[in-house]
Amino acid sequence: MVSNRFPLLYQTVRDSLRGMVYWSIGIVAVISLYLLVYPSMIEGQEAYETVFDNLPEALVEGMGWHDITSGPGYLDYTVYSLFGPIFLLILAISYGSRLVAGEESQGALDVYLSYPLDRTRLLLERFGALVSIIIGIGALLGLVVAGYVVLLDMGVSMNNIVAGTVGLILLAIFFGTLALCTGAATGRTGVVMGVAAGFAVLSYVFQTLAPIVDWLGWIETLSPFHYAIGGDPLRAGFDVTGIIVLIGATGLVLGAGIMLFERRDVRS
């Protein structure tokens, strides 16, 4: 049984279930709010397009409004580029920071590490728990979106919904792992927030600005968002390169986290 083979992973997920229910309710509510507006968007399509035509090109481009009246465009603008990543990243970073650094400040890490459980194992079980939680919530998001796409006839294929959702999940796993491993490497929740949340906000901004600011073009390639949603998965489907880059980056962060965690003093 999982509870015996990976007790820490199992318990971490179990302890998170109640929180996950609230996250799920929130996700369903916000997706519904956005997507139930979609039909009225279609009705007023011409009026919107007139408005956007009169706005500066850079603004429309930067805000992702250029295609907002199409099914994929609307879904991308509302869920996959805006609320989805924000929601999943907050979830991932808050769990990621709690699972090592948060426990350390409560003295619980001392106890776990005094057990026959080496640090690598502890971090890997926590990583497993984090991934499970993110996949759980991310899959729910994908399912709800798929339901609305069918219901409202938004013209996005299931394959592309899966592609977009996988991108979001991998993005959240990357930032969650960054938070987890920053915590494992430093033991300070403050540093975790600074590094993981700071990097997330910066890369989101770069990703958004890159299309309109020429010299930011190269910097976009440093943003994990670029690899998750930059390939326009709702229209183009899976971005294999992006997926490989995100998984690779997550692996590197995890490896560095393990190395630094093994080497340092646990804070008292």
Next chain:
Amino acid sequence: MQGEPAIVTTELTKDYGPVLGVDRLNLTVNTGEIFGFLGPNGAGKTTLIRLLLDLIRPTSGEARVFDQDARTGGPDLRRKIGFLPGDWKLETSHPAGEFLQFLGRLRGGVPESNITDLADRLGLNLGASVRSLSRGNKQKVGLIQAFMHEPELLILDEPTSGLDPLMQREFLAMAREAREQGRTVFMSSHVLSEVQHVADRAGVIRNGRLVTIMNIDALRTHAQVHLSVRFAEPVDHREFSEIPGIRGLQVDDTLLTCLVDGDIDPVIKAIARHRVTQFLSEEPDLEELFLTHYRDDAANGQ
């Protein structure tokens, strides 16, 4: 029950930069003994314990537990250890029993009866949510998880803190039983009386340095006694001051107080020459010896 030592530290040093955690500490704890580790807060007790568990790494020197380097002993070594941390906030909302079973699974499984027996003994309600427990009851959760797998070595940081006197006594009984089974108890404390009651030997640490190791049995058998004698008539200071082994002599009219170190017979004989109205003899407690030690150190310009 004495084989290889349970704990050996060699010139063990942890330098925290501005402060020294522990400084060139040489200490041996024998298998099957209760070793009390005494010192005021901040003296380095917790630092030493965390070094033994590989939670922190020494700046220099070495700590060996059951002849394995604490640094590299890994899970196999820690399987033999039960640890009670000094500062554990215990914020989980699970019932205490479930939480302890989870901790048991982290150890690869612990018989449930071990947990319930210990809980009965310490009077802990396993159904109560851990977060809602009082400080004393949280301490019981900590003690149970340290004892539940019957480890060969118990490393306990301030085990009685937060416990009421009855439970303190119960804990001391548990420690003695562990010793009877040939297990080793290494406990830190700043409460000297409990160490005096239970320990075989006690180390005193101050500013990260091991000041002294006391053999508590030897201390007890060593005839050292406080005397307080009231006479019917005033006595002369000089009559007693020459007796060997007498220290801190004070004669105030009819009241004599002193500490006798060694043979008490000549003192009794001298006292017996007078009519005595009150006689009180007391063993000095560890606290007194301990404080004397600190004072001596301070006097030496430390």
